[in-house]
Amino acid sequence: MPVYEYVVLDQKGKPRRGILDAEGPAAAKRRLRSKGLYPVEIRETKRQAREKVKRGGLFDKFFWGISGAELNSVTRLLSTLLGAGLPLDTALATIIGQVKTPSFKRILAQIKDSVTEGNSLAFALGQHPKVFSSLYVNMVRSGEVSGTLDLVLARLAEFGEHQQALKNKIRAALAYPIFMTVVGVFVLIFLMSFVVPNITKIFHQIHKALPLPTVILIGVSNLMGNYWWVLGFTLVGLVVAFIFIKERPKAKEYIDLYKLKMPVLGTVYTKLMLSRFARTLGNLLMAGIPIITGLQIASNVVQNIHIRRALDETANGVEGGKSLADGLSKSELFPGILVQMVGVGEQSGQLEEMLLKAAETYEKEIDAKISGLTSVLEPTLILIMGAIVGFIVVSILLPIFEMNQLVR
DSSP, rough: OOOEEEEETTTTSSSSEEEOHHHHHHHHHHHHHHHTEEEEEEEOOOOOHHHHHOOHHHHHHHHHHOOOHHHHHHHHHHHHHTTTTHHHHHHHHHHHHHOOOOHHHHHHHHHHHHHHOOOHHHHHHHTTTSSOOOHHHHHHHHHHHOOOHHHHHHHHHHHHHHHHHHHHHHHHHHHHHHHHHHHHHHHHHHIIIIIIIHHGGGGGOOOSSHHHHHHHHHHHHHHHSSHHHHHHHHHHHHHHHHHHHHHHHHHHHHHHHHHHHSTTHHHHHHHHHHHHHHHHHOOOOOOOOOOHHHHHHHHHOOOOOHHHHHHHHHHHHHHHHHHHHHHHTSSSTHHHHHHHHHHHHHTTOHHHHHHHHHHHHHHHHHHHHHHHHHHHHHHHHHHHHHHHHHHHHHHHHHHHHHHHHHHO
């Protein structure tokens, strides 16, 4: 359905702007007049913008600016406005005026129109599944049913902010080592491709066997200087092949298994997935979502096929009458401490709180582990770069020293 931007005059004669979707300009005018508004200008948005709204996928968030931080901010603002007593459609209209991203503004306008037509907020959000996850939609639905939509939205905003803060910590911790690695690689490529060949030209005039380090250095330099395009195409080919292969089910299964088992970082990745599962399920249960539905949603949130299978089996066991702790204990992917905390939570009737505590514990462990890794990784990278540069310097100086001895 086409999307229209409009300028209208309200009953007090004040101009107002907005967005709505309608079958055509005439239908858009009728809808505006039915609300007591006088249309001044109506124009259809560009086709490209409409396609962005329709697709609304993960790539929309990246390429069109709908970030997780913006979604969390809108959720928090909507919770505050509803808590202050504003009607839902008025709150949505207020938020639309605050949003800066055009694609997100259009999506919210469609949601507002759907709510105005009598649909629930959960239904309207569900029309954009790539922007609003199943976790988001189901929690909103439970909030509407229980009459605590503002509280549920506040909990959703808190959940999103927790996840965003954890991602930011990981990115900040890895930023410096990655920067050092990239700069070091470019410096080495420059040295080996341009500087070293010019210096080693004089060695070809020496009718004497060169030292082994110098021979190795010249060989690597010639390889990079003469066949750089082969190395470049090979690297690009490997990256492209990996991108295509990793989406195949069998390859994805091996990759996800390696993520869990890889040295050092495997522990961090596993704890990250477990914290995401525990926080997701805890928030769902606090919102009144049944545990079976909660497990199914949490399974979709966890981005690892092996943990997802274990959670699906756990959900089947719980549906068959087993406890959540018993279901989790059947898999080696869930540590004993998590199983024990879940068991205590089930016995005390505080499962939601125990899951959130487990998530918080894992997040603190992840933070500490990453800090420890970066404190070791940074000097290690410096030592490696120093060793490589030292090898280059020694390889160049050894023939020079031998030439000095010959002159003497």
